[in-house]
Amino acid sequence: xxxxxxxxTSFKTELLNGIHAFGTSVVxxxxxxxxxxxxxxxxxxxxxxxxxxxxSTNEVTNGSGTGYTAGGAxxxxxxxxxxxxxxxxxxxxxxxxxxxxxxxxxxxxxLIYNSTQSNKAVSVHTxxxxxxxxxxxxxxxxxxxxxxxxxxxx
Amino acid sequence: MSTTQPxxxxxxxxxxPPALLVDAVVDGQARQLxxxxxECVVGGHENxxxxxxxxxxxxxxxxxxxxxxxxxxxxxxxxxxxxxxx
Numbered sequence: 001x002x003x004x005x006x007x008x009t010s011f012k013t014e015l016l017n018g019i020h021a022f023g024t025s026v027v028x029x030x031x032x033x034x035x036x037x038x039x040x041x042x043x044x045x046x047x048x049x050x051x052x053x054x055x056s057t058n059e060v061t062n063g064s065g066t067g068y069t070a071g072g073a074x075x076x077x078x079x080x081x082x083x084x085x086x087x088x089x090x091x092x093x094x095x096x097x098x099x100x101x102x103x104x105x106x107x108x109x110x111l112i113y114n115s116t117q118s119n120k121a122v123s124v125h126t127x128x129x130x131x132x133x134x135x136x137x138x139x140x141x142x143x144x145x146x147x148x149x150x151x152x153x154x
Numbered sequence: 155m156s157t158t159q160p161x162x163x164x165x166x167x168x169x170x171p172p173a174l175l176v177d178a179v180v181d182g183q184a185r186q187l188x189x190x191x192x193e194c195v196v197g198g199h200e201n202x203x204x205x206x207x208x209x210x211x212x213x214x215x216x217x218x219x220x221x222x223x224x225x226x227x228x229x230x231x232x233x234x235x236x237x238x239x240x
Contacts, residue, residue, distance in 0.1 A: 005236050005238055006236055007234040007235060007236045012234060063179070063182075064179045064182060064183070064184050065179075065184050089229075091229065099159060100159070100177055102179050102184075123229075123230050125226060125229070125230070127203070127204050127206075127224055127226065128199070128204060128206060128224075130206075130208075130222050130224065131220060132220055132221065132222060133178070133179050133210075133217055133218065133219055133220040134176075134177040134178050134179045134184060134218070134219050134220075135159065135160070135177070135209075135219050135220050135221030135222070136159050136160070136221045136222075137221070137222050137224070138162065138222070138223045138224065139224050139225075139226065140223070140224065140225040140226070141226060142225075142226050142227055142228050142229050147228075148227065148228045148229065149229050150226070150229035150230070151229055151230060151232075152229060152230065152231045152232065153231075153232045153233075153234055154231055154232070154233050154234065
């Protein structure tokens with residue numbers, strides 16, 4: 001046997017579960033999972049690694065009707081983070097869907113953010129530019145495993 | 155889901171169109187149109203990142219209904235490494 005340098009896999013999963021706090025600014029109201037939301041953004045937005053929190057600037061709006069609500073949709077979170085091999089991962093447990101929706105402009109990104117923690121940003125996922133007219137936009141999630149999950153820490 | 159919206163069937167991987175009426179926007183106004191009077195076009199694409207299928211109803215040159223099914227194939231990977239003291 002020999003020692004091997006590594007970031008512990010259990011720690012990666014625990015990061016996703018909010019167990020560790022290296023800073024002093026974390027205030028948690030309880031032990032339940034936070035509420036995460038998903039918001040769509042138009043192609044002219046500039047979301048990315050530098051995004052720190054949800055903002056309605058450049059968020060998709062309704063070209064007609066009320067199919068999209070500012071702030072987006074609540075992410076279904078019925079599957080706790082887990083790990084396989086040395087990778088910790090998490091994926092929403094259901095698709096995101098907006099119905100009877102008309103987008104005022106084309107959109108190509110979804111921001112996942114934590115509405116419990118002051119709307120802090122989690123991740124930005126881009127896709128091919130889309131527009132919706134009086135229709136349904138469904139965003140289905142990748143397989144929840146160590147190779148494909150929506151969020152992975154390896 | 156409303157019966158005036160196309161439904162994507164995961165088993166057959168095909169769109170099931172509404173039987174009679176479809177939700178539409180014409181000249182900025184929401185309304186329901188008879189599917190019989192519209193051209194229905196289905197398309198999509200696939201690459202390493204996504205699989206997309208869409209259905210459109212067209213009235214002349216105008217798209218009066220468009221629904222999209224977007225599947226994200228892969229999420230984001232953050233790689234964590236522990237520094238060595240060596």
